[in-house]
Amino acid sequence: MLCDFKYTFLTELHSKNGWKRKVYINVREHISMTRAANSSPLSAGGATPASATAKTPDWSFDDEFDGGDETCGRVIVNLHLYIRDQKPGFRILVISRDPGAPMELPAWCRMTKNELTEMHHPYYLITLKPHLVRK
Amino acid sequence: MSNTFCITITHCSTNPDKATLGFVVANAAQGSEKETMVFLSSDGVWCAVEDEMTKIDEGAPFAPLKDLIDKFIKAGGKIYVCTPCMKKRDITEKQLIAGATPAGGAALVEWLANGSPAVAY
Numbered sequence: 266m267l268c269d270f271k272y273t274f275l276t277e278l279h280s281k282n283g284w285k286r287k288v289y290i291n292v293r294e295h296i297s298m299t300r301a302a303n304s305s306p307l308s309a310g311g312a313t314p315a316s317a318t319a320k321t322p323d324w325s326f327d328d329e330f331d332g333g334d335e336t337c338g339r340v341i342v343n344l345h346l347y348i349r350d351q352k353p354g355f356r357i358l359v360i361s362r363d364p365g366a367p368m369e370l371p372a373w374c375r376m377t378k379n380e381l382t383e384m385h386h387p388y389y390l391i392t393l394k395p396h397l398v399r400k
Numbered sequence: 401m402s403n404t405f406c407i408t409i410t411h412c413s414t415n416p417d418k419a420t421l422g423f424v425v426a427n428a429a430q431g432s433e434k435e436t437m438v439f440l441s442s443d444g445v446w447c448a449v450e451d452e453m454t455k456i457d458e459g460a461p462f463a464p465l466k467d468l469i470d471k472f473i474k475a476g477g478k479i480y481v482c483t484p485c486m487k488k489r490d491i492t493e494k495q496l497i498a499g500a501t502p503a504g505g506a507a508l509v510e511w512l513a514n515g516s517p518a519v520a521y
Contacts, residue, residue: 307404336461338428339468345431352423377402 289352324358324383324390332361340366348379353397356382359389404428406511407517412446416456416465419447420521423468430477437516438472439508440500441482445491448481448500460485473499479505 330347332340340361348357359370370389374381383390402490407429409422422438429436439468446452447465456465463471480503481496493502 334444334461338424338426338431339463339471342431342471344425345433346475373432376434 269359322383322385322390324356324388326356326358326390328355329358329360332359332363332366334362336363336371337366341369344373345377348393351393353394355393357391357393359391360387361389362387402438402515402517403433403435404511404514404516405434405436406439406508406516406520407436408441408520409444409447410440410442411521412443412452414443416458417521419444419456420458420462420468423447423465423472425519425521426463426472426473426477427468430472430475435476435478436472437478437480437511438481439480439503439511441485445481445485445489448496449491450495450497452478452495469497469503490503 328351329343332343337342340363344359348355351357361370363369366389367384367386370391371381371384373379374391378394378396380392380395381389382392407422407426409419411418411422422444426438440447447456447469450466453469454464454466462468468477473487479497479500481500483502483504486492486496496502505507
């Protein structure tokens with residue numbers, strides 16, 4: 266699921282159970298982020314931002330939600346609308362380049378009783394409502 | 401932890417930044433499975449009037465106000481609109497967007513008195 270920005274194909278993710286998902290980036294935003302990072306003292310030597318270099322994690326997942334460069338409540342409500350009819354136990358790979366995501370998504374998981382199974386910004390593996398899964 | 405949340409908004413074109421932020425937080429609350437009520441009062445009542453609401457667009461990274469409000473209602477959020485504030489501005493119930501409900505102080509007080517946290521914009 267993609268949000269409202271214009272994206273360009275970046276890479277493809279493969280889940281262990283056969284799902285295949287394409288990952289997109291907002292190229293205009295990405296270029297401006299890279300330029301800003303290259304001129305920042307925090308990234309001396311011309312390093313690219315973490316979101317551009319983060320290695321795709323080798324996680325098993327059932328579906329993917331790409332929050333793009335949306336921030337704050339927009340990511341949350343879009344994610345909520347995307348997962349609300351999905352089954353407990355479903356594993357969603359959430360991608361969010363929002364710099365606030367490392368704070369926002371764990372808080373959202375605590376409030377909604379979804380499990381933050383893995384986290385490596387901008388990738389978040391969320392297991393939906395594991396307490397509702399019949400054993 | 402409370403399962404409800406309230407956002408009061410007292411601006412529209414008088415402070416479009418605050419009106420926009422109020423609905424951003426409302427979306428975060430509703431999207432976090434909190435039963436969320438936005439209470440529009442003072443000049444905030446214009447946020448529930450289509451022609452006024454569509455004028456508000458703060459630009460990136462914020463979505464236009466109409467987009468935020470549409471998404472909030474779609475996610476199940478409630479919008480209460482202060483009736484005396486409407487009357488003072490000659491706004492009728494027919495002018496309100498679908499999903500917005502005229503209400504008074506008692507509705508707000510009941511919501512908060514039941515233990516809902518609130519934030520004001």
